[in-house]
Amino acid sequence: MMSKVVRTITRLMTPAILVFGLYVIMHGHVTSGGGFQGGAVFASAAALLLVAFGSDRIKDHMRIPDLTVISASGALVFIGAGFAGIATTFFYNLFVGSAIFGHVPEFGPAHEDIWTGGVIPIMNIGVALNVVAGLTAVMVVMAITSSKTGDGE
């Protein structure tokens, strides 16, 4: 556990980081970013919490089995979205023109409509779940191990 200043700043910053990561994930098909990048931003909030509060306090809130399940379900969502269009080809974009993220934009710059992209936003969410839970699980398990062997705090 670090000093009061670091903990207070962490309390202030973590919601902003989480919201920004969520924005990068959810707008991956409209603006720059995507599942990987937004997931890394989201997981950096977990790293900040882990550094500021120490693994003893964090490991009760971020449990490794839960994180593993979330990561695996994200990978399943991704590959399920890939298999959804298997009738045409693997990774065929099934949802273009349908009711789910189905709007097709005009050619040219068009950033107003976010209900676009077909299967891409769903894949973004799947990859983001995979990345967020995976990176967080790695950091938490490493922190627990290092605190057990006496190197960490």
Add this chain to the structure above:
Amino acid sequence: MTRKVVIGLTMVIVGMMLFAVALMMRPFGEPVSVMDDYIIENTQQVTGANNAVSAVVFDWRGYDTLGEATVLFTAVTAVVMLLRKRKDEAPE
């Protein structure tokens, strides 16, 4: 002495090669591939996404992203498996 001559010769040869490549470079805005033009023109109609980079990563080259996600998932699985708490380990 020989070492310096070898290093100097290598640098001269590499520099000449880089210079030749720079002279043979295509003019700006005329890439070799026609694939990028196809993607730029057709992304919004075919995939429905405004972000062409995201469309390439998740639609045109979705198989590649599957590999990336699998690599990450495998790495996470390996780390959690190696650093897990063992059954015979005493509780802290």
